[in-house]
Amino acid sequence: MIRTSNLPEILALVILFGIAVYLDLKSGKIPNKLTIPFMLAGLNLRTIESGVSGLLESAAGIGLILVLFLIFGRLARIGGGDIKLMMAAASVVGVHIAIPAMLFSAVIGGIMAVIVVARYRALISTTRNLANNLRFSALMKSEVDVLRDSKGIKFRYSPAIAIGTFLAFFLRI
Numbered sequence: 001m002i003r004t005s006n007l008p009e010i011l012a013l014v015i016l017f018g019i020a021v022y023l024d025l026k027s028g029k030i031p032n033k034l035t036i037p038f039m040l041a042g043l044n045l046r047t048i049e050s051g052v053s054g055l056l057e058s059a060a061g062i063g064l065i066l067v068l069f070l071i072f073g074r075l076a077r078i079g080g081g082d083i084k085l086m087m088a089a090a091s092v093v094g095v096h097i098a099i100p101a102m103l104f105s106a107v108i109g110g111i112m113a114v115i116v117v118a119r120y121r122a123l124i125s126t127t128r129n130l131a132n133n134l135r136f137s138a139l140m141k142s143e144v145d146v147l148r149d150s151k152g153i154k155f156r157y158s159p160a161i162a163i164g165t166f167l168a169f170f171l172r173i
Contacts (some may be wrong), residue, residue: 006169008045012038012092013169017162024158030081035088042091054094061090061098068102082157089165097168101112105164109157116155 016038020030039062046054068082086105090098 005049009092009169012041013089013162013165016085016088016092017158018156020160021156024081024156028154028156030079030085032084035081035084038088039084039091042088042093044053045092046094057096059093060095061093061141062087064095065090065098065102078157081124082161085158085162086137086165090155090159093165096165097165097172100171101148101161101163101168104167105157105161108163108167109160111125115153 016034019034023034026032043055043058043062046058048054050057065083065087069078069086085104086098088103091102
């Protein structure tokens, strides 16, 4: 159920994700001109709604996403625009919703990636390349290059972030 008190957050998320997904699908980029102002808007929105505690929850959401993506983002090959998009969303929803939003986004992104790879009929070759790269990495004690020998399939993560964030927001997990 949508509460009227949630309308500012819903509106902010709809605008943020509407523009971000469009730009990401069109150009493969999510510009700082979009994400940085939305981070500031999220901080302001939560401060207006809940005072200092809202500001701290928003800032904690931004910080947590930044730290987690700095740790795991490179491994998952997530781009900087996607990271800043998730940080902007976290500024709007706060840290308590940002955590499940990130988890939902990861699951949805994984499902979407399998669908995209299957659509390009590259599931077997991609799985074989990943296994070979992991094996090579273990033997040589080096980083895994999951894109090596790929067929150039591009995957846009912003739709997964949008769906995952809305799921977490509306389910309030």
